[in-house]
Amino acid sequence: MSPSSHGETMQRKRTLAQQDALVGFALILPSVLIILGISLQPIISTLYLSLFESSRGINAERTFIGFANYTTFLSDPVFWITIGRTLYFTLVSVGLELVLGLAIAQLIHTHPPGWQFLRTSLIIPWAVPTIVNGTMWRWIYNADYGAMNGLLLQLGIIDKYIPWLTKPNVAMNLVILADLWHSVPFIALILQAALATLPADLEEAAAVDGANALQRFLLVRLPLLRPAILVALVIRTVEAFRVFDIIYVITNGGPAYSTVTISFLTYLEMFSFGHVGRGSALSFLISLFTLIMAFIYIRMLYRPEEKL
Amino acid sequence: MKKTLHIIVLSLLVVLVLVFIYLPVAWLLISSISTRAELLSTPIHWIPQQPTLQNYINIFSPAQGTSEVAKTFRITLWNSLLVATSVTFIALVVGSLASYALIRLRFPFRQSMLIGILGTRMIPEISLVIPLYLFATRFGLFNSPVILIITYLSFALPFAIWLMAAFFDTIPVELEDAARIDGCNRIQTLWRIIMPISAPGLVSTGLFVFLTAWDEFFFALILTSTVAAKTVPVAIAEFTGRYVVDVGGMMTGGVLAAIPPVLLSLIFQRYIVSGLTAGAVKG
Numbered sequence: 001m002s003p004s005s006h007g008e009t010m011q012r013k014r015t016l017a018q019q020d021a022l023v024g025f026a027l028i029l030p031s032v033l034i035i036l037g038i039s040l041q042p043i044i045s046t047l048y049l050s051l052f053e054s055s056r057g058i059n060a061e062r063t064f065i066g067f068a069n070y071t072t073f074l075s076d077p078v079f080w081i082t083i084g085r086t087l088y089f090t091l092v093s094v095g096l097e098l099v100l101g102l103a104i105a106q107l108i109h110t111h112p113p114g115w116q117f118l119r120t121s122l123i124i125p126w127a128v129p130t131i132v133n134g135t136m137w138r139w140i141y142n143a144d145y146g147a148m149n150g151l152l153l154q155l156g157i158i159d160k161y162i163p164w165l166t167k168p169n170v171a172m173n174l175v176i177l178a179d180l181w182h183s184v185p186f187i188a189l190i191l192q193a194a195l196a197t198l199p200a201d202l203e204e205a206a207a208v209d210g211a212n213a214l215q216r217f218l219l220v221r222l223p224l225l226r227p228a229i230l231v232a233l234v235i236r237t238v239e240a241f242r243v244f245d246i247i248y249v250i251t252n253g254g255p256a257y258s259t260v261t262i263s264f265l266t267y268l269e270m271f272s273f274g275h276v277g278r279g280s281a282l283s284f285l286i287s288l289f290t291l292i293m294a295f296i297y298i299r300m301l302y303r304p305e306e307k308l
Numbered sequence: 309m310k311k312t313l314h315i316i317v318l319s320l321l322v323v324l325v326l327v328f329i330y331l332p333v334a335w336l337l338i339s340s341i342s343t344r345a346e347l348l349s350t351p352i353h354w355i356p357q358q359p360t361l362q363n364y365i366n367i368f369s370p371a372q373g374t375s376e377v378a379k380t381f382r383i384t385l386w387n388s389l390l391v392a393t394s395v396t397f398i399a400l401v402v403g404s405l406a407s408y409a410l411i412r413l414r415f416p417f418r419q420s421m422l423i424g425i426l427g428t429r430m431i432p433e434i435s436l437v438i439p440l441y442l443f444a445t446r447f448g449l450f451n452s453p454v455i456l457i458i459t460y461l462s463f464a465l466p467f468a469i470w471l472m473a474a475f476f477d478t479i480p481v482e483l484e485d486a487a488r489i490d491g492c493n494r495i496q497t498l499w500r501i502i503m504p505i506s507a508p509g510l511v512s513t514g515l516f517v518f519l520t521a522w523d524e525f526f527f528a529l530i531l532t533s534t535v536a537a538k539t540v541p542v543a544i545a546e547f548t549g550r551y552v553v554d555v556g557g558m559m560t561g562g563v564l565a566a567i568p569p570v571l572l573s574l575i576f577q578r579y580i581v582s583g584l585t586a587g588a589v590k591g
Binding site: 024028031032040041043045049058059112113114115117120121127129131132137139145147150151153154185193238244248270271280286287290291293295 | 315318319321322325326328329330332333335336339347348349350351352354402403405406408409410413414415416418421425426427428429430431432434435436437438439440441442443458459461462465466469493494495519522523525526529530540541544545547555558559562565566569570572573574577580581582584
């Protein structure tokens, strides 16, 4: 590059940068407008609605009450019971999912006979729509004609048909089982893909150093899998915490409110009781929890040392 | 000897997982081809003695005397297809442009915009639904496929941007530099160079967005009321709400609703696994 053309190149670079900024804004503008309109504006409206007493439906008049909707929850036992129930659902289902998903991923990784067929099969429960999944299990759990009663009776485990979904402590666990059918394969898919990319030489070196199979799994493989496990964990925790669809079809919140989670309570407040203000406050709390988890998730995906 | 035992144990475990996966699906399929009498018999007829396709016929060529829900199911299938396809198309076009800009071009607030978009993807539907409902009623969009397309973009668009960003990031910058030396501007580079090699990314992103839209239940439940806009998940949930439950019809509806996503996922399974590892999640 000759010195005389140097200034010209700088000039060209500057106009290119300006052109980039212009094109960039033009390309991103439609997305930003859509997101502002259908996500940001509504969530701010919801926050605004949550500051009002409004218990006669969506279009009724309302009175400003500040944060009273939030403070009443703090002293409302129903709220705390619902939170507890939601945490139970979240912890049990995410915990079991991770353990079983990891076990299945591990199983596939050892390449037993039929492992490719198993890997493909995992896609099916993941792809079946949530509502279909729920409807299917509801029919399996049916008190009078359900397959679960039929099977357990023929195996001699029960001696007469049992109306499973009318038992408060059983119903929640059956919803969890239906949820597991869908999410265990999902976790297994993610983790088996992660396992397939792990370098083998580290474990071989550990074996040479005298580590047994369990030690190699716990001390070498598990730490290497940590990023994949964390991603799956956060995604599933957010989803499980806001579970709604599958509960709607399997138990509709019953029996005796025993499967009402925080999202379901919000739905009831908004659309069954007409408590728009309280419902909005609840939904905002769910958003807040999600936001915190999202923050953790983004921090995990995009470590500072990596480029965006 | 020890090795054979090892293989036997592992094979048994494989069979166990396969049973857990396929048993419920098998029962769904069997129930859909059973007569009402056989479905309601005790002990259970695991294998139907008189398998029938009547439930499928009821949905696809509704004659007299078939249940109202079965008749309307066909229309809801169409609604689902229309909504999911439109959402996928819009999210792909609008989202991939934004995503390209966010990954490749230097401009102010780029990073905070990307993080902001990722954040909106996580907002739960229930926190948006009341304002969106008020919007729908004010503009006469309640119970129309249009409001579903609009509201579904709230999760589909950030999702598409996110997935495409992960994809664009893997395309070497040198390729674009070469195109620019040859005299292409940014838009030409995007159209002639980037889009053609992004085909796999577009396919997998489109697939995930379509599956998510097909699966969506909550917005459709709140924002629709008749077959004019009802989608398949709402139609299936309604089967259960009726006083007289048409189990055969319900299971048939379930099979039909599951066929498109399951087939697509199996055909494109390569893309599914790579998409999942890129952080894609249908849930």
